[in-house]
Amino acid sequence: MLQITPEDEKKPDTDEAIDDAIYCAGCGHLITRGRWRTAVDGHGHVFFNPAGRVFRILLFSEAPGIACQGEPTDEFTWFKGYDWVYALCRGCGAHMGWRFTGVDRPPLFFGLGPVEIHCELMRAAAA
Numbered sequence: 001m002l003q004i005t006p007e008d009e010k011k012p013d014t015d016e017a018i019d020d021a022i023y024c025a026g027c028g029h030l031i032t033r034g035r036w037r038t039a040v041d042g043h044g045h046v047f048f049n050p051a052g053r054v055f056r057i058l059l060f061s062e063a064p065g066i067a068c069q070g071e072p073t074d075e076f077t078w079f080k081g082y083d084w085v086y087a088l089c090r091g092c093g094a095h096m097g098w099r100f101t102g103v104d105r106p107p108l109f110f111g112l113g114p115v116e117i118h119c120e121l122m123r124a125a126a127a
């Protein structure tokens with residue numbers, strides 16, 4: 001079990017913080033919800049990009065607060081058979097992760113979390 005020490009300093013100022021909503025840490029925009037977490041092919045969701053940086057992401061089947069940017073590509077894709085585009089916060093444009101689309105099931109999912117929202121995501125995941 002994850003041990004999460006609550007830190008109230010960055011709590012959104014609404015009661016919605018106690019549900020499974022996951023917000024952008026930068027602007028407070030609702031990104032997704034914990035109930036939409038999903039798994040694809042049993043991945044551990046820890047990845048390396050071509051520069052060797054480690055990314056840990058969580059997967060979601062829906063993310064209404066995400067705006068996608070770019071043309072789908074399978075270059076360096078983490079999920080075989082899936083193309084990706086950048087997933088940005090609709091509120092402030094911060095990079096939240098990636099949207100993956102492919103022909104396998106599921107046909108679409110989001111991988112979110114290596115940047116500022118990581119901490120918020122993990123807190124939500126542990127709730």
Ligand SMILES: [Zn+2]
Pocket residue numbers: 024025026027028029089090091092093094
């Ligand atoms: Zn934002």
